[in-house]
Amino acid sequence: MEKRVYYQEINITEELSARINELVSHYPADKKKSALIPVLHVVQDAHENWLSIPLMDKVAEILGITPIEVYEVVTFYTMFNQKPVGKYMFEFCRTSCCAILGGDDMMEYACQKLGVKEGETTPDGLFSVAGVECLGACGYGPMLQLGDFYHEKLTKEKIDALIEDCKQGKINLY
Ligand code: FES
Known part of the structure:
Protein backbone atom coordinates (compact mmCIF):
# COMPACT_ATOMS: atom_id res chain seq x y z
CA MET A 1 0.00 0.00 0.00
CA TYR A 77 -13.20 9.73 15.92
CA THR A 78 -14.07 9.97 12.23
CA MET A 79 -14.67 13.73 12.52
CA PHE A 80 -10.94 14.28 12.72
CA ASN A 81 -9.01 13.89 9.47
CA GLN A 82 -5.43 12.67 9.41
CA LYS A 83 -4.69 13.66 5.81
CA PRO A 84 -5.77 16.48 3.49
CA VAL A 85 -9.42 16.34 2.46
CA GLY A 86 -11.47 18.06 -0.20
CA LYS A 87 -13.18 21.37 0.29
CA TYR A 88 -16.49 19.49 0.14
CA MET A 89 -16.32 16.37 2.24
CA PHE A 90 -19.33 14.08 1.85
CA GLU A 91 -19.56 12.06 5.04
CA PHE A 92 -22.04 9.25 4.47
CA CYS A 93 -23.52 7.51 7.49
CA ARG A 94 -22.80 3.79 7.14
CA THR A 95 -24.53 2.59 10.30
CA SER A 96 -27.49 0.19 10.40
CA CYS A 97 -30.57 2.41 9.82
CA CYS A 98 -29.00 4.27 6.93
CA ALA A 99 -27.53 1.04 5.56
CA ILE A 100 -30.98 -0.59 5.51
CA LEU A 101 -32.33 2.47 3.71
CA GLY A 102 -29.67 2.29 0.99
CA GLY A 103 -26.85 4.39 2.42
CA ASP A 104 -24.16 2.16 0.94
CA ASP A 105 -25.70 2.52 -2.51
CA MET A 106 -25.78 6.31 -2.13
CA MET A 107 -22.12 6.44 -1.13
CA GLU A 108 -21.18 4.11 -3.97
CA TYR A 109 -23.10 6.33 -6.39
CA ALA A 110 -21.29 9.46 -5.17
CA CYS A 111 -17.94 7.67 -5.44
CA GLN A 112 -18.64 6.58 -9.01
CA LYS A 113 -19.87 10.04 -9.98
CA LEU A 114 -16.76 11.71 -8.52
CA GLY A 115 -14.33 9.02 -9.68
CA VAL A 116 -12.98 8.25 -6.21
CA LYS A 117 -13.11 5.45 -3.67
CA GLU A 118 -14.26 5.90 -0.09
CA GLY A 119 -11.57 7.82 1.79
CA GLU A 120 -10.21 9.49 -1.34
CA THR A 121 -10.22 13.05 -2.64
CA THR A 122 -10.73 14.19 -6.22
CA PRO A 123 -7.52 15.38 -7.95
CA ASP A 124 -8.80 18.98 -8.02
CA GLY A 125 -9.11 18.90 -4.21
CA LEU A 126 -12.79 19.77 -4.37
CA PHE A 127 -14.50 16.60 -3.09
CA SER A 128 -13.83 13.82 -0.61
CA VAL A 129 -16.05 10.88 0.25
CA ALA A 130 -15.96 9.20 3.65
CA GLY A 131 -18.05 6.62 5.45
CA VAL A 132 -18.75 7.54 9.07
CA GLU A 133 -20.64 6.13 12.02
CA CYS A 134 -24.19 7.09 13.03
CA LEU A 135 -24.78 10.84 12.90
CA GLY A 136 -27.97 10.74 14.94
CA ALA A 137 -30.40 11.35 12.08
CA CYS A 138 -31.42 7.70 11.81
CA GLY A 139 -35.05 8.42 10.91
CA TYR A 140 -34.00 10.50 7.92
CA GLY A 141 -31.64 8.11 6.20
CA PRO A 142 -29.89 7.62 4.02
CA MET A 143 -28.07 10.78 4.94
CA LEU A 144 -24.73 12.56 4.77
CA GLN A 145 -23.04 15.43 6.54
CA LEU A 146 -21.43 18.20 4.54
CA GLY A 147 -19.72 20.83 6.67
CA ASP A 148 -22.10 21.65 9.51
CA PHE A 149 -25.22 20.57 7.64
CA TYR A 150 -27.11 17.34 7.15
CA HIS A 151 -28.57 16.23 3.82
CA GLU A 152 -31.26 13.66 4.42
CA LYS A 153 -33.43 11.09 2.62
CA LEU A 154 -30.81 10.98 -0.10
CA THR A 155 -31.54 9.90 -3.66
CA LYS A 156 -29.25 9.81 -6.67
CA GLU A 157 -30.96 12.95 -7.93
CA LYS A 158 -30.27 14.76 -4.65
CA ILE A 159 -26.61 13.74 -4.81
CA ASP A 160 -26.37 14.98 -8.41
CA ALA A 161 -27.84 18.33 -7.37
CA LEU A 162 -25.59 18.59 -4.33
CA ILE A 163 -22.45 17.97 -6.37
CA GLU A 164 -23.54 20.52 -8.93
CA ASP A 165 -24.30 23.12 -6.24
CA CYS A 166 -20.85 22.53 -4.71
CA LYS A 167 -19.18 23.03 -8.09
CA GLN A 168 -21.06 26.29 -8.51
CA GLY A 169 -20.09 27.48 -5.02
CA LYS A 170 -23.72 27.55 -3.87
CA ILE A 171 -23.18 25.43 -0.76
CA ASN A 172 -22.42 26.97 2.62
CA LEU A 173 -20.43 24.68 4.85
CA TYR A 174 -20.70 26.56 8.13
S1 FES B 1 -27.91 5.20 11.29
FE1 FES B 1 -27.51 6.84 9.92
S2 FES B 1 -27.81 8.60 11.14
FE2 FES B 1 -28.06 6.96 12.53
Whole structure:
Protein backbone atom coordinates (compact mmCIF):
# COMPACT_ATOMS: atom_id res chain seq x y z
CA MET A 1 0.00 0.00 0.00
CA GLU A 2 1.30 3.44 -0.90
CA LYS A 3 2.23 5.48 2.15
CA ARG A 4 2.32 9.21 1.59
CA VAL A 5 3.56 11.99 3.82
CA TYR A 6 1.66 15.25 3.63
CA TYR A 7 3.06 18.60 4.65
CA GLN A 8 0.96 20.98 6.68
CA GLU A 9 1.83 24.50 7.69
CA ILE A 10 1.07 25.07 11.34
CA ASN A 11 -0.52 28.42 11.97
CA ILE A 12 -1.68 29.10 15.53
CA THR A 13 -2.76 32.68 15.08
CA GLU A 14 -3.47 35.07 17.93
CA GLU A 15 -7.16 34.66 17.22
CA LEU A 16 -6.93 30.86 17.30
CA SER A 17 -4.82 30.99 20.43
CA ALA A 18 -7.42 33.18 22.15
CA ARG A 19 -10.18 30.76 21.11
CA ILE A 20 -8.20 27.82 22.51
CA ASN A 21 -7.61 29.66 25.78
CA GLU A 22 -11.29 30.43 26.01
CA LEU A 23 -12.17 26.74 25.54
CA VAL A 24 -9.56 25.66 28.08
CA SER A 25 -10.96 28.18 30.61
CA HIS A 26 -14.18 26.13 30.82
CA TYR A 27 -12.30 23.43 32.73
CA PRO A 28 -10.30 23.32 35.99
CA ALA A 29 -6.72 24.54 35.56
CA ASP A 30 -5.29 21.07 36.26
CA LYS A 31 -7.69 19.40 33.79
CA LYS A 32 -6.71 21.06 30.52
CA LYS A 33 -6.95 17.70 28.76
CA SER A 34 -10.73 17.90 29.14
CA ALA A 35 -10.71 20.60 26.45
CA LEU A 36 -9.01 18.31 23.95
CA ILE A 37 -11.96 17.54 21.65
CA PRO A 38 -13.27 21.12 21.33
CA VAL A 39 -9.71 22.36 20.87
CA LEU A 40 -9.07 19.80 18.14
CA HIS A 41 -12.22 20.99 16.35
CA VAL A 42 -11.15 24.65 16.26
CA VAL A 43 -7.56 23.77 15.35
CA GLN A 44 -8.72 21.48 12.53
CA ASP A 45 -11.17 24.13 11.25
CA ALA A 46 -8.26 26.58 11.08
CA HIS A 47 -6.04 24.13 9.18
CA GLU A 48 -8.08 23.15 6.11
CA ASN A 49 -9.97 20.46 7.94
CA TRP A 50 -7.15 18.07 8.81
CA LEU A 51 -4.57 17.41 11.51
CA SER A 52 -1.01 16.36 10.73
CA ILE A 53 1.19 14.72 13.35
CA PRO A 54 3.20 17.94 13.94
CA LEU A 55 -0.08 19.81 14.43
CA MET A 56 -1.32 17.16 16.88
CA ASP A 57 2.00 17.48 18.70
CA LYS A 58 1.43 21.24 18.90
CA VAL A 59 -2.00 20.68 20.45
CA ALA A 60 -0.39 18.33 23.00
CA GLU A 61 2.15 21.02 23.84
CA ILE A 62 -0.55 23.67 24.24
CA LEU A 63 -2.60 21.47 26.57
CA GLY A 64 0.40 20.13 28.46
CA ILE A 65 -0.38 16.49 27.63
CA THR A 66 1.54 13.79 25.76
CA PRO A 67 1.27 13.46 21.98
CA ILE A 68 -0.12 9.92 22.30
CA GLU A 69 -3.10 11.31 24.22
CA VAL A 70 -3.93 13.44 21.19
CA TYR A 71 -3.30 10.64 18.65
CA GLU A 72 -5.65 8.33 20.58
CA VAL A 73 -8.54 10.76 20.20
CA VAL A 74 -7.82 11.80 16.62
CA THR A 75 -7.55 8.21 15.38
CA PHE A 76 -10.73 7.14 17.22
CA TYR A 77 -13.20 9.73 15.92
CA THR A 78 -14.07 9.97 12.23
CA MET A 79 -14.67 13.73 12.52
CA PHE A 80 -10.94 14.28 12.72
CA ASN A 81 -9.01 13.89 9.47
CA GLN A 82 -5.43 12.67 9.41
CA LYS A 83 -4.69 13.66 5.81
CA PRO A 84 -5.77 16.48 3.49
CA VAL A 85 -9.42 16.34 2.46
CA GLY A 86 -11.47 18.06 -0.20
CA LYS A 87 -13.18 21.37 0.29
CA TYR A 88 -16.49 19.49 0.14
CA MET A 89 -16.32 16.37 2.24
CA PHE A 90 -19.33 14.08 1.85
CA GLU A 91 -19.56 12.06 5.04
CA PHE A 92 -22.04 9.25 4.47
CA CYS A 93 -23.52 7.51 7.49
CA ARG A 94 -22.80 3.79 7.14
CA THR A 95 -24.53 2.59 10.30
CA SER A 96 -27.49 0.19 10.40
CA CYS A 97 -30.57 2.41 9.82
CA CYS A 98 -29.00 4.27 6.93
CA ALA A 99 -27.53 1.04 5.56
CA ILE A 100 -30.98 -0.59 5.51
CA LEU A 101 -32.33 2.47 3.71
CA GLY A 102 -29.67 2.29 0.99
CA GLY A 103 -26.85 4.39 2.42
CA ASP A 104 -24.16 2.16 0.94
CA ASP A 105 -25.70 2.52 -2.51
CA MET A 106 -25.78 6.31 -2.13
CA MET A 107 -22.12 6.44 -1.13
CA GLU A 108 -21.18 4.11 -3.97
CA TYR A 109 -23.10 6.33 -6.39
CA ALA A 110 -21.29 9.46 -5.17
CA CYS A 111 -17.94 7.67 -5.44
CA GLN A 112 -18.64 6.58 -9.01
CA LYS A 113 -19.87 10.04 -9.98
CA LEU A 114 -16.76 11.71 -8.52
CA GLY A 115 -14.33 9.02 -9.68
CA VAL A 116 -12.98 8.25 -6.21
CA LYS A 117 -13.11 5.45 -3.67
CA GLU A 118 -14.26 5.90 -0.09
CA GLY A 119 -11.57 7.82 1.79
CA GLU A 120 -10.21 9.49 -1.34
CA THR A 121 -10.22 13.05 -2.64
CA THR A 122 -10.73 14.19 -6.22
CA PRO A 123 -7.52 15.38 -7.95
CA ASP A 124 -8.80 18.98 -8.02
CA GLY A 125 -9.11 18.90 -4.21
CA LEU A 126 -12.79 19.77 -4.37
CA PHE A 127 -14.50 16.60 -3.09
CA SER A 128 -13.83 13.82 -0.61
CA VAL A 129 -16.05 10.88 0.25
CA ALA A 130 -15.96 9.20 3.65
CA GLY A 131 -18.05 6.62 5.45
CA VAL A 132 -18.75 7.54 9.07
CA GLU A 133 -20.64 6.13 12.02
CA CYS A 134 -24.19 7.09 13.03
CA LEU A 135 -24.78 10.84 12.90
CA GLY A 136 -27.97 10.74 14.94
CA ALA A 137 -30.40 11.35 12.08
CA CYS A 138 -31.42 7.70 11.81
CA GLY A 139 -35.05 8.42 10.91
CA TYR A 140 -34.00 10.50 7.92
CA GLY A 141 -31.64 8.11 6.20
CA PRO A 142 -29.89 7.62 4.02
CA MET A 143 -28.07 10.78 4.94
CA LEU A 144 -24.73 12.56 4.77
CA GLN A 145 -23.04 15.43 6.54
CA LEU A 146 -21.43 18.20 4.54
CA GLY A 147 -19.72 20.83 6.67
CA ASP A 148 -22.10 21.65 9.51
CA PHE A 149 -25.22 20.57 7.64
CA TYR A 150 -27.11 17.34 7.15
CA HIS A 151 -28.57 16.23 3.82
CA GLU A 152 -31.26 13.66 4.42
CA LYS A 153 -33.43 11.09 2.62
CA LEU A 154 -30.81 10.98 -0.10
CA THR A 155 -31.54 9.90 -3.66
CA LYS A 156 -29.25 9.81 -6.67
CA GLU A 157 -30.96 12.95 -7.93
CA LYS A 158 -30.27 14.76 -4.65
CA ILE A 159 -26.61 13.74 -4.81
CA ASP A 160 -26.37 14.98 -8.41
CA ALA A 161 -27.84 18.33 -7.37
CA LEU A 162 -25.59 18.59 -4.33
CA ILE A 163 -22.45 17.97 -6.37
CA GLU A 164 -23.54 20.52 -8.93
CA ASP A 165 -24.30 23.12 -6.24
CA CYS A 166 -20.85 22.53 -4.71
CA LYS A 167 -19.18 23.03 -8.09
CA GLN A 168 -21.06 26.29 -8.51
CA GLY A 169 -20.09 27.48 -5.02
CA LYS A 170 -23.72 27.55 -3.87
CA ILE A 171 -23.18 25.43 -0.76
CA ASN A 172 -22.42 26.97 2.62
CA LEU A 173 -20.43 24.68 4.85
CA TYR A 174 -20.70 26.56 8.13
S1 FES B 1 -27.91 5.20 11.29
FE1 FES B 1 -27.51 6.84 9.92
S2 FES B 1 -27.81 8.60 11.14
FE2 FES B 1 -28.06 6.96 12.53
